[in-house]
Amino acid sequence: MNTSLIIGVDAGGTHGKLVAVLADGTVLDTGVCEGLNYNAIGMAQARARLKLAVDKLLAKIGCTDYDGLSLGLSALDARADDATTASFAGDVFPTSKLLLDSDAYAALIGGLLGKSGVIAISGTGAMVLGLDENKKQHVIGGWGYKLDEPGGGYGVAIEGLKAALMSLEQIGPDTELGRSALDFLGVGDARGLINALYEEGREPAGIAKFARVVDRLAEAGDSISMEIAAGQMAILARMTGKVLERCPHRLCLHGGMFEHSGQMRRLFLQELSSLCADIEMHEMELPPELGAVLMHMMEHGTLTDEIVTRMKHTWERRTT
């Protein structure tokens, strides 16, 4: 039995999830930490947060060191180059043991267990990532908050808030979104709504929560909310269709919006089916932090079916 230890990390913007796995696939334990997006908090803080969480996890399983540390990072949209890896590692993590790729890639690897295919992610942001037969990555989306990232919670929320303002100022169609946006932000009128968005500490992730309101009003039949939901999912579907052109037609869906909204999922799949035939839908087989572990094993040519089977088995035992 190979007892070498690999730590996989799903390094998101609001929190990170860690998992410790033996080289034979046995899942030992998990951990969490604060957000690790170094574009938002800087390399030094991301490194310090991760170090703390890794040490804590090692202590939990009674180990003093690891053989591989593999991260899916929300700050990246492809494999990190040597300079980025060195900068992230500092003098804390040995670069020889460190592997950094995008959080979307780790999610895709976990979702399809390393097989080629496509993942459509709709969380706070939205992004579509594919892996073709030659293991080349294809990415569309991930526009970020400046371009209102269509297809994720933030994009839906911003469209909803714009429609709310238009309605409140009577320069656009009437919609329930007007009153709901005032309630959501705890303000009394359109000027208050605008000012609230620029208050200190009002982060994109907080604004993105308004997507749930848009989703709920769309379910209840508010026509403007329905238009927004359908429009945003149509863009994400077009992105997904374009990536599917270049990759095997295996698709899994990931992210909070897909997890929590049957409506968004349905709107997305409806539009996608009109663009692209013969799609093989997959549930996420393993979560992104285990995807990061698989990523490490693929990189070192050690991944086998037996390992995957053991990983799934020991993971499911933990979570059920």
Add this chain to the structure above:
Amino acid sequence: MNTSLIIGVDAGGTHGKLVAVLADGTVLDTGVCEGLNYNAIGMAQARARLKLAVDKLLAKIGCTDYDGLSLGLSALDARADDATTASFAGDVFPTSKLLLDSDAYAALIGGLLGKSGVIAISGTGAMVLGLDENKKQHVIGGWGYKLDEPGGGYGVAIEGLKAALMSLEQIGPDTELGRSALDFLGVGDARGLINALYEEGREPAGIAKFARVVDRLAEAGDSISMEIAAGQMAILARMTGKVLERCPHRLCLHGGMFEHSGQMRRLFLQELSSLCADIEMHEMELPPELGAVLMHMMEHGTLTDEIVTRMKHTWERRTT
């Protein structure tokens, strides 16, 4: 002759313009300074920059003090309350001599010489401000960069960049905006475009310059650019129409986009004329920094036609 001295300031985000005027309306001299938006640079720096510019202007005209300091501030969207005024003044400016209102209000007062009416502003941002018969202010717009502020350069630019990305990723209609956006940002592909927008030092004002490209391509017949220009001006026209419902039908246009683009002006007025009849168009009679001086005089009940005439006369002599 009343020799008391009033300093008016158009306090924008990228620069400030100062003017020194005698109480009888005689324009003495002008000055400039860096941006004074304290939401962006903090109260202390805004105060320091203004102090420097006021002292310089006083030295130029051989004075040691002033009787009124009146600002139209881009950080405000209404008259400042006492706490804000005191915070801005610090221990540098006597609050008894200080008057702070929005830059839009100073522009409106300058544009219509204190008469009730409406100003539609399309610069980097966009906002519509009206003054009704009871001198009450009505404002629509000024959504800021988070909501892509429709009707100004930033809103046009963001719509243009979204369309460019859609075209480059082949998930939206083909448009010249794709190639032009890559040139504008000096990048080679869609991923480069996204990354460039998040580079350090990439400010909304810089991104807003892409509006000129959208404007040019619309003139040249690019259909997506034409749609964006018309759509954005339609929203600004609806905002303007709504404010005109509450105010006398005198309208002046202000801001870089209206100044530099006959096309945007035309699209705006076309849409507005379908919403609202009997609009009396006015050229901007005096610039916002002189509007700030008028604001001070109105506040103190000293404004007369004679003063306005002298101000216009001595101002025109300076600028022609």
